[in-house]
Amino acid sequence: MRLNPEFRRNLTLEINLHRLVALPIVLFLACSLAYILAHEGGGLNVAGWTAFWLFAACAIVGGTQLACASMLDEMREKTWDSQRLSALSPWTLAWGKLFGSTVLAWYGGAVCLLIFVVSRLVDFNGSPPEIPVIVLCLAVPGAAVLMHAVGMLACLLIPRSGQRNTSNVIALSLFALFAGWPLGTGLMNHNPVFWWGVSWNAPWFSVISCWLFAAWAVTGLYRRLFVELQVRTVPVVWIGWAAFLSIYLAGFAVGQFGSGMTAGAALASGGFVVTLCMTYVSAWVEKRDAITVRRLLLRYRNGEWRRTLEEMPCWLATAPLVLLFSLYLSMRSGGLSLPGMMAEHMTSAMALVAALMALRDIALLHYFSFSRNARNVEMTAIIYLLVLYWILPAICSAVGLEMVSHLLLPYQSGSLTFALVVSITQLGIVGWMAHRRWREHISAVGGA
Amino acid sequence: MVLVEHLSFEYPGRRALDDVSFGIEPGNITALVGPNGAGKSTLLRCMAGLERPLEGRVLIDGLDVGEQPREVHRRIGYLSDFFGLYESMTVRQCLFYAADSQLVEESQLGERVYQTALDVGLSDRMDARARELSRGMRQRLAIGQAIIHSPKLLLLDEPASGLDPEARHSLSELLKALRARGMTLMVSSHILAELEEYCTDMLILREGRVMEHRPAVDAEHAQTRVRISLSRPDPALRAQLEGMASLRVIETDASTALIAIDRDPHAMEEVLKRLVEGRLPVCSFAEEQSNLQDAYMATVRAADGRGRA
Numbered sequence: 038m039r040l041n042p043e044f045r046r047n048l049t050l051e052i053n054l055h056r057l058v059a060l061p062i063v064l065f066l067a068c069s070l071a072y073i074l075a076h077e078g079g080g081l082n083v084a085g086w087t088a089f090w091l092f093a094a095c096a097i098v099g100g101t102q103l104a105c106a107s108m109l110d111e112m113r114e115k116t117w118d119s120q121r122l123s124a125l126s127p128w129t130l131a132w133g134k135l136f137g138s139t140v141l142a143w144y145g146g147a148v149c150l151l152i153f154v155v156s157r158l159v160d161f162n163g164s165p166p167e168i169p170v171i172v173l174c175l176a177v178p179g180a181a182v183l184m185h186a187v188g189m190l191a192c193l194l195i196p197r198s199g200q201r202n203t204s205n206v207i208a209l210s211l212f213a214l215f216a217g218w219p220l221g222t223g224l225m226n227h228n229p230v231f232w233w234g235v236s237w238n239a240p241w242f243s244v245i246s247c248w249l250f251a252a253w254a255v256t257g258l259y260r261r262l263f264v265e266l267q268v269r270t271v272p273v274v275w276i277g278w279a280a281f282l283s284i285y286l287a288g289f290a291v292g293q294f295g296s297g298m299t300a301g302a303a304l305a306s307g308g309f310v311v312t313l314c315m316t317y318v319s320a321w322v323e324k325r326d327a328i329t330v331r332r333l334l335l336r337y338r339n340g341e342w343r344r345t346l347e348e349m350p351c352w353l354a355t356a357p358l359v360l361l362f363s364l365y366l367s368m369r370s371g372g373l374s375l376p377g378m379m380a381e382h383m384t385s386a387m388a389l390v391a392a393l394m395a396l397r398d399i400a401l402l403h404y405f406s407f408s409r410n411a412r413n414v415e416m417t418a419i420i421y422l423l424v425l426y427w428i429l430p431a432i433c434s435a436v437g438l439e440m441v442s443h444l445l446l447p448y449q450s451g452s453l454t455f456a457l458v459v460s461i462t463q464l465g466i467v468g469w470m471a472h473r474r475w476r477e478h479i480s481a482v483g484g485a
Numbered sequence: 486m487v488l489v490e491h492l493s494f495e496y497p498g499r500r501a502l503d504d505v506s507f508g509i510e511p512g513n514i515t516a517l518v519g520p521n522g523a524g525k526s527t528l529l530r531c532m533a534g535l536e537r538p539l540e541g542r543v544l545i546d547g548l549d550v551g552e553q554p555r556e557v558h559r560r561i562g563y564l565s566d567f568f569g570l571y572e573s574m575t576v577r578q579c580l581f582y583a584a585d586s587q588l589v590e591e592s593q594l595g596e597r598v599y600q601t602a603l604d605v606g607l608s609d610r611m612d613a614r615a616r617e618l619s620r621g622m623r624q625r626l627a628i629g630q631a632i633i634h635s636p637k638l639l640l641l642d643e644p645a646s647g648l649d650p651e652a653r654h655s656l657s658e659l660l661k662a663l664r665a666r667g668m669t670l671m672v673s674s675h676i677l678a679e680l681e682e683y684c685t686d687m688l689i690l691r692e693g694r695v696m697e698h699r700p701a702v703d704a705e706h707a708q709t710r711v712r713i714s715l716s717r718p719d720p721a722l723r724a725q726l727e728g729m730a731s732l733r734v735i736e737t738d739a740s741t742a743l744i745a746i747d748r749d750p751h752a753m754e755e756v757l758k759r760l761v762e763g764r765l766p767v768c769s770f771a772e773e774q775s776n777l778q779d780a781y782m783a784t785v786r787a788a789d790g791r792g793r794a
Contacts, residue, residue: 124558124634481498
């Protein structure tokens with residue numbers, strides 16, 4: 038059987054005799070130091086836990102840094118094109134990179150894990166850990182795979198105009214680490230988790246969740262490589278991810294609110310929140326210049342349906358779902374309050390308003406993206422959105438112009454009809470502006 | 486081998502390729518020429534499947550690049566003008582990875598690495614790291630990576646830029662050798678003189694459009710061009726030349742003339758003989774290479790003339 042060429046290349050780069058010998062010695066010495074410094078009687082226990090935290094540090098922190106650096110190095114050293122031109126499939130490239138670039142971190146982690154497990158087996162007198170050893174041994178690799186994949190995915194999603202330099206490695210590594218944080222805290226939770234009305238052991242629930250999310254992150258990386266390698270694909274996995282996340286989050290809502298929340302309502306609420314967030318975030322991350330839109334419209338006008346789906350940006354694939362969920366929630370009587378800060382101002386009846394305002398923001402983002410001298414598009418859009426969502430309403434409220442403030446933040450008005458009219462008008466105006474700028478752009482390059 | 490149909494590509498605010506169509510026969514070396522910003526690199530990247538065009542399609546060896554990019558990649562080699570190498574890997578490791586990632590038969594990997602190193606003249610530097618190589622050697626290593634899987638089509642974007650004359654000569658020898666093995670090549674370059682050494686076709690791009698696609702030496706160029714110089718001006722030169730049916734006067738004044746004549750030594754001898762017999766003070770009678778530069782400039786001038794008209 039042929040070894041994955043990308044994995045083999047990474048092995049060549051990352052592993053040598055010196056590292057193979059030195060790394061275990063250094064890690065063993067660190068654990069030995071912990072054993073010596075520990076109080077009498079508890080040395081083995083302390084050494085074991087030192088090994089565990091070193092395992093987590095090697096596999097999670099070190100691995101995420103290596104994974105991000107490997108992707109960014111490809112971009113910086115201009116070797117990414119040669120990889121894109123290879124005959125390797127997206128899957129071969131995905132797992133070759135994911136496990137190849139982090140092989141040293143896994144090696145160091147495995148050494149620490151071995152010390153940890155041995156210390157737990159030998160230390161008969163030590164108090165049993167609050168979390169079963171097997172749970173810990175399964176959680177860390179799951180979290181590591183999740184964060185490595187998220188880190189690599191983030192590297193690929195940096196806009197082409199963005200700087201793919203070393204400082205990004207740190208930023209992206211931190212981003213990837215924070216992505217796994219909520220699951221990590223679940224491990225420390227002693228209370229059972231109620232999910233879909235069933236009580237689950239929290240650490241085991243976290244471990245299973247961690248591996249499920251890791252699988253999705255690897256799938257996301259794999260699908261992103263389809264795009265990078267110019268292999269055409271329709272956004273089914275994106276929709277699948279939205280469905281999974283909706284069901285996953287809805288399970289907590291059913292568990293949390295038990296009696297009052299039906300499965301349908303939970304799914305609708307979960308679906309709305311998930312698709313809204315996914316649509317919004319992907320619109321910021323994806324390529325959205327005038328050419329991308331033009332290419333999509335050309336396919337559509339030519340009746341090339343499969344190509345239209347292939348060219349469709351992910352945000353556009355989930356946007357109809359946002360509208361559907363928001364319509365459903367808005368029409369439901371005796372509506373459900375959305376969780377968190379939004380609940381203060383918005384009931385489910387306002388879900389449609391929230392969806393329309395999100396689409397307005399996306400239209401604004403496109404308006405700036407269609408500029409002929411588009412630079413720092415995201416930053417420009419953020420500044421305008423801060424003005425629209427925060428500065429202007431605050432000024433208006435301060436000087437007593439509540440009506441103007443409601444025009445900017447329609448869901449604060451308390452009237453669904455008013456909020457709908459205002460949000461549709463805002464979407465219409467910004468959408469028209471974006472369309473006009475797009476037309477100007479197309480005429481400038483001599484297109485139809 | 487290559488069929489490009491109605492290819493259009495846009496960058497924000499600019500159309501880089503506009504309805505480009507052409508075909509390339511197997512075994513040809515096509516020079517892709519044009520001014521900066523003409524769309525040469527974009528065209529090569531679209532052909533390599535690295536960029537997705539707005540409209541149109543590219544067929545390579547019968548496969549649609551847009552539909553089957555990975556299958557096409559097994560059939561092509563591509564060298565970008567700003568290529569990168571794995572700096573910490575040795576020449577041997579770089580070539581091995583290139584062959585491995587192109588899924589060359591495992592049993593042939595070692596042999597293919599060695600043969601390619603020989604082809605590009607790096608067999609004595611197998612254990613040198615990429616970062617230790619000179620510019621010319623890096624270029625050869627990059628070409629080696631592009632040809633290691635014996636692609637049917639090789640796309641080279643400015644392969645000679647930054648190379649010294651010796652390295653350029655060895656590059657042109659290598660490209661000729663690849664053509665002799667049946668490989669089809671497309672080479673973009675600003676340096677037309679070097680393309681002339683090995684190109685069979687010329688594709689001129691300007692402002693994203695194909696201005697001309699023609700053989701580098703066409704039927705008209707079955708004739709050769711001869712430059713005649715006199716030691717002192719003689720107004721009879723033009724009349725003498727125009728009176729000879731075996732040649733065509735391209736340009737002339739009282740001291741020099743450029744004529745087109747069959748590539749036949751006897752015909753040339755006859756012309757020279759008649760000039761001397763006509764008592765013209767001929768001091769030089771030398772064949773002048775019809776070059777890509779002339780052909781390119783003629784095309785550009787003709788296009789400019791049409792534009793003004």
